Amino acid sequence: MKKIYVFLLIACAMNMGGQCYGQNLWPQVTKEMKPWTRWWWLGSAVDKENIARELTLLEKSGFGGVEITPIYGAKGFENKYINFLSPKWMDILNATTDKATKLGMGVDMNLGTGWPFGGPQIQEKDAATKLILEEIVLKKGEQLTFPLKPQDAKHKYAALQALRAYAAGNKEINLDVDMDRISGYWTAPEDVRIWALFTARTHQKVKRAAPGGEGYTLDHLGSQSVKNYLNRFDHAFDHKNLKVRAFFNDSYEVYGANWTDTFLLEFDRMKGYKLQDHLLDFAGKGGDVNKTARIKSDYREVVDMLLTKNFLTPFTTFAQQNGALSKNQAHGSPGNLIDLYAATDIAECETFGSSYFQIPGLRRDSADVRNVDPDPMMAKFATSATNVYGKKYTSSETFTWLTEHFKTSLSQTKPEVEQLFLAGVNHIFYHGTTYSPQEVPYPGWLFYASVNFVPHNSFWDHLSGLNQYITRVQSVLQSTKANHELLVYWPVYDLWNDAEKLQHASHSDDGKEVWDKALKVHDVDDWLHPTAFYKESIKLQRRGYSFDFASDHILNQSIIKENHILTSKEAHPYQAIYIPACHYFSENTMKKILQLAEDGATIIFQAIPKEVPGFSQLEKRTAMLQQYIGLLGFDQENKNQYTAYGKGKIYLTADIHTALETENIFPERVSQTGLKFTRRISEDQIYYYLVNHGSETVDKTIELNAKSNYYSLLDPQTGKIYALTPTAGKIRVQIQPGYSWIILVSPNQKTDKVYVYMDYLHSEVQLTAPWKVNFIAGGPTLPHSRNVKTLSSWTKWDDQEAINFSGTAAYETSFSLKKNDGKRYLLKLGRVAESARVFINGQDAGILWSIPFQTNIEQFLVDGENNIRIEVANLMANRMRYLDKNKVSWRNYHEINFVNINYKEFDASDWEPMDSGLIGPVELFSY
Numbered sequence: 001m002k003k004i005y006v007f008l009l010i011a012c013a014m015n016m017g018g019q020c021y022g023q024n025l026w027p028q029v030t031k032e033m034k035p036w037t038r039w040w041w042l043g044s045a046v047d048k049e050n051i052a053r054e055l056t057l058l059e060k061s062g063f064g065g066v067e068i069t070p071i072y073g074a075k076g077f078e079n080k081y082i083n084f085l086s087p088k089w090m091d092i093l094n095a096t097t098d099k100a101t102k103l104g105m106g107v108d109m110n111l112g113t114g115w116p117f118g119g120p121q122i123q124e125k126d127a128a129t130k131l132i133l134e135e136i137v138l139k140k141g142e143q144l145t146f147p148l149k150p151q152d153a154k155h156k157y158a159a160l161q162a163l164r165a166y167a168a169g170n171k172e173i174n175l176d177v178d179m180d181r182i183s184g185y186w187t188a189p190e191d192v193r194i195w196a197l198f199t200a201r202t203h204q205k206v207k208r209a210a211p212g213g214e215g216y217t218l219d220h221l222g223s224q225s226v227k228n229y230l231n232r233f234d235h236a237f238d239h240k241n242l243k244v245r246a247f248f249n250d251s252y253e254v255y256g257a258n259w260t261d262t263f264l265l266e267f268d269r270m271k272g273y274k275l276q277d278h279l280l281d282f283a284g285k286g287g288d289v290n291k292t293a294r295i296k297s298d299y300r301e302v303v304d305m306l307l308t309k310n311f312l313t314p315f316t317t318f319a320q321q322n323g324a325l326s327k328n329q330a331h332g333s334p335g336n337l338i339d340l341y342a343a344t345d346i347a348e349c350e351t352f353g354s355s356y357f358q359i360p361g362l363r364r365d366s367a368d369v370r371n372v373d374p375d376p377m378m379a380k381f382a383t384s385a386t387n388v389y390g391k392k393y394t395s396s397e398t399f400t401w402l403t404e405h406f407k408t409s410l411s412q413t414k415p416e417v418e419q420l421f422l423a424g425v426n427h428i429f430y431h432g433t434t435y436s437p438q439e440v441p442y443p444g445w446l447f448y449a450s451v452n453f454v455p456h457n458s459f460w461d462h463l464s465g466l467n468q469y470i471t472r473v474q475s476v477l478q479s480t481k482a483n484h485e486l487l488v489y490w491p492v493y494d495l496w497n498d499a500e501k502l503q504h505a506s507h508s509d510d511g512k513e514v515w516d517k518a519l520k521v522h523d524v525d526d527w528l529h530p531t532a533f534y535k536e537s538i539k540l541q542r543r544g545y546s547f548d549f550a551s552d553h554i555l556n557q558s559i560i561k562e563n564h565i566l567t568s569k570e571a572h573p574y575q576a577i578y579i580p581a582c583h584y585f586s587e588n589t590m591k592k593i594l595q596l597a598e599d600g601a602t603i604i605f606q607a608i609p610k611e612v613p614g615f616s617q618l619e620k621r622t623a624m625l626q627q628y629i630g631l632l633g634f635d636q637e638n639k640n641q642y643t644a645y646g647k648g649k650i651y652l653t654a655d656i657h658t659a660l661e662t663e664n665i666f667p668e669r670v671s672q673t674g675l676k677f678t679r680r681i682s683e684d685q686i687y688y689y690l691v692n693h694g695s696e697t698v699d700k701t702i703e704l705n706a707k708s709n710y711y712s713l714l715d716p717q718t719g720k721i722y723a724l725t726p727t728a729g730k731i732r733v734q735i736q737p738g739y740s741w742i743i744l745v746s747p748n749q750k751t752d753k754v755y756v757y758m759d760y761l762h763s764e765v766q767l768t769a770p771w772k773v774n775f776i777a778g779g780p781t782l783p784h785s786r787n788v789k790t791l792s793s794w795t796k797w798d799d800q801e802a803i804n805f806s807g808t809a810a811y812e813t814s815f816s817l818k819k820n821d822g823k824r825y826l827l828k829l830g831r832v833a834e835s836a837r838v839f840i841n842g843q844d845a846g847i848l849w850s851i852p853f854q855t856n857i858e859q860f861l862v863d864g865e866n867n868i869r870i871e872v873a874n875l876m877a878n879r880m881r882y883l884d885k886n887k888v889s890w891r892n893y894h895e896i897n898f899v900n901i902n903y904k905e906f907d908a909s910d911w912e913p914m915d916s917g918l919i920g921p922v923e924l925f926s927y
Helices: 002-013 048-061 087-102 223-237 263-271 275-282 289-321 337-342 376-388 410-423 460-478 492-496 521-527 532-543 552-556 587-598 618-630 656-662 669-673 800-804 877-885
Strands: 036-042 065-071 106-110 129-138 143-145 159-166 172-174 185-187 192-201 246-249 325-328 346-352 394-400 427-434 486-489 502-507 547-550 559-561 564-566 576-579 602-605 641-645 648-652 676-682 685-691 698-702 710-714 721-724 731-735 740-746 762-766 771-779 786-788 806-817 825-828 831-833 835-840 843-848 854-856 864-873 917-920 923-926
Touching: 048 087, 048 460, 065 087, 065 427, 087 106, 129 143, 159 263, 159 275, 192 275, 223 289, 246 289, 263 275, 263 289, 275 289, 289 325, 289 337, 289 492, 337 346, 337 376, 337 552, 346 376, 346 410, 346 427, 346 521, 376 394, 376 410, 376 532, 376 547, 394 410, 410 460, 410 676, 410 685, 427 460, 460 685, 460 740, 460 835, 460 843, 460 864, 486 532, 486 552, 532 547, 532 656, 532 669, 552 587, 576 587, 587 602, 587 618, 587 641, 587 648, 602 656, 669 676, 669 698, 685 731, 731 740, 762 806, 800 877, 806 877, 806 917, 843 854, 864 917
Parallel strands: 036 065, 036 427, 065 106, 106 246, 246 325, 325 346, 346 394, 394 427, 486 547, 486 576, 576 602, 602 648
Antiparallel strands: 129 192, 143 185, 159 172, 159 192, 559 564, 641 648, 676 685, 685 740, 698 731, 710 721, 710 740, 762 923, 771 786, 771 806, 806 864, 825 854, 825 923, 831 917, 835 843, 835 864
């Protein structure tokens, strides 16, 4: 009995202010289901007492864990810096994990400081490496002097790897035998152009490094360099029981690194020909653009394979040997993002900047808008890697530069995090929280990139509202698997087959063009948006289909089970494979596609691919591809056709929707309402997560594709659970802008209390009586209490102390109500700047932290006189404005110090005061 009681207590407690009606349907909460936060350790100037205090505050606010990243320190505290991985640092780490464990929290850590990986153990030979291709023109009789060095004298650690001379008609003279000469000359027998390929170092240093972490960036493509990097951690960890949940690698910001010293040997082994034998074409000077593009495609594929083989696989092995998981941000890498995300235990994406939503009243300041909005489709590269392998978590670095510092409201975070949930992310990491000793005055230590999820933030006491919402949603997303119909092939070879140097995708530190294709979050409008793959994915999503992306590797390891595609034994099977129009396609993948169809798969081509990628064995591979295509018997002039193939079927059509419906693969009709959705499955339970990011309430009767005996509403905003009553297999949804539902479709799980829709809203009370306002927490000083007859921003009260104030004010009044026990009562706060906690008759009615700022309060009301207290918090902006206006010194850090959203020196002194407080109108409705 005791075990049952404890479980129910935990399950009901998860409602966090809601009520358990009948059987509780929320999954039991784990620490991973709560949001985590990146925890910046400035200078690693940390101590056990402050660590215990901050972890306690984080746990109380609803966080499930932290991700430690040591960075540069605050000036004036140098004597408290602790060198990374020193015995003292390791002792602090152990104290951190011990305290976190006692609190039921987890600890991840960056396997380095700042980013990218590097440090003092990286000698120049192991540093990030690049290729240098230089042309030397000699007239007949002129001499080439040895030893040959790059023209730029700064490349002191450089080695000649290939040397070719080209005479008239591109006749080649192989000079590799002369490369190692330490002196002497080579005399040109005729007019020649010489191409020399050097390996050199980028000399990039670790960005934002912490004490003890300074040094060169790692050569991620080199086997020995990665071993040497990890050896430092092996020595520091010394087989200790670290109790670190996961080791983390940040986004691939390794500028200009596109080579490793053994690259030519690796290329020969992987591609079957010597890259140096085609040096003129690799340099783009051979006159055959098609050959140059093919050779560069092979080169980029080898870079991709080396990154996996020499870096990500050893990184994951190292983590697992130390009892931890590996967690990696693949974006920014020069490779196939899906496979790179899949190479570690947890794939992590990120959001950067703010998105536009139609939600009425949702603030989006023009000064906060960056050049590229976050694209949820980008997150699907990471979530697809998770789903196709049946892994549990896809994490996200979330809210980076969502707005300018100190201007982010909790309401603004909600739709941004919902976009990630809809894309399949289920393990949120805030960006971020800065460790700050208690003795450091307001605003404490802060990291230069917003958002600041720190105890000094005015919204801190209301942050648990956001955290509870994320916990509820993630409890469902982590307890289930993606339930998607389609695999959509990503034609990465079309991207790699580019003869030009990459002008937008990747740049070295000195601004010169480089050879790789770095696929960055910030450049999606260059490498992703123009493609048929992206455009078709958007169309499928808008139509109501669910899908994951697939790479060649994923398709080649898939099997067929009962006419469905099984990408791994842990993944939920897919119903069809869709291949958007692409030019280049692997003959091996085409062979596998035919085998899958033979075994029963449905395959849909938007167009037949034209050529094989790359240069290796081109004629043989071209013949193989054409042979496989010929087996289909398609008429090249007919754009819409299909053929039975073995037990399956292969379509060639520009009309994928008709093809899918012919195969009885139907979209979800809910997408036609304007709602966004994702669908999850756990055995015979189907979950729909529905979100309204539109401008109008969606009030529709819809038919879900999933059918069963019972339909239940799990409200992630409140934690309450209700039964939904179907009519002829359809259910009614009523979701306001900014709100979300989770619908459980189950053959046996049900609840008793029936949901009451908000029909015929009747205004009961308009709270226009005078409000007593008391400022209860914040600064720089508490403004005087006052009575207000009309609600407005407290910055409009002609009170300088109120204008400068950031913190919380309590609004109190009373109203009379003739309560009807048969009615529901809805409190609407109107406009809130920026979050609120409501008390009715002394009882906590919950936190209202996002649009639509309303809640049901019938359980707290009495017949007759009722008291209402609304504690409203504004943002940090007005107080920071006050500090900068008065030249108060609060930012004094090494390296980048503190910058604004445009990476310029931060200064809030010229800001206009932000509206603050309860602006209303406040009204009570019945229905």
